[in-house]
Amino acid sequence: IFGCAALFPFPESSMGEMACVAVNPGAQGQGDGERLLRHIEQRARAAGLKRLFVLTTRTMHWFLKRGFVQVTPDELPVQRRGLYDKQRNSQVLMKDLSSPTKDIAV
Known part of the structure; x- marks a missing residue:
C-alpha cells in the first residue's frame, strides 16, 4: 500500500471532505499524493459535489499549492461544523471543483 484517502460527501451542501490522506514515507515525492487527490476530485465531481474541503494540522502548504484556499x-x-474540534487547531481548506484541474509542479 502506497497511500490512502477517503471522500465523505455532504450532498445537501454540495461539498465533500477529503480525509484520512496518507502516503507511505517511502513513496513520497513520486506523485502518489497527486494521484490520490485527482481521484478524490473525480469522485466528488461525479457525485455532483461543487467543493472539496480538508482539515489539516500539518500539510496546509501541500493543499494550498494544489488550489485549496484557507x-x-x-x-x-452544518453537519460537519458540529464535529469540528477547536482543540486540534485544524486549518480548514476548501477547493472549488468547478474550475479545471491543473497539474502542479512540486
Whole structure:
C-alpha cells in the first residue's frame, strides 16, 4: 500500500471532505499524493459535489499549492461544523471543483 484517502460527501451542501490522506514515507515525492487527490476530485465531481474541503494540522502548504484556499470553520457543512474540534487547531481548506484541474509542479 502506497497511500490512502477517503471522500465523505455532504450532498445537501454540495461539498465533500477529503480525509484520512496518507502516503507511505517511502513513496513520497513520486506523485502518489497527486494521484490520490485527482481521484478524490473525480469522485466528488461525479457525485455532483461543487467543493472539496480538508482539515489539516500539518500539510496546509501541500493543499494550498494544489488550489485549496484557507477558510473558516463556519464554511463547513452544518453537519460537519458540529464535529469540528477547536482543540486540534485544524486549518480548514476548501477547493472549488468547478474550475479545471491543473497539474502542479512540486
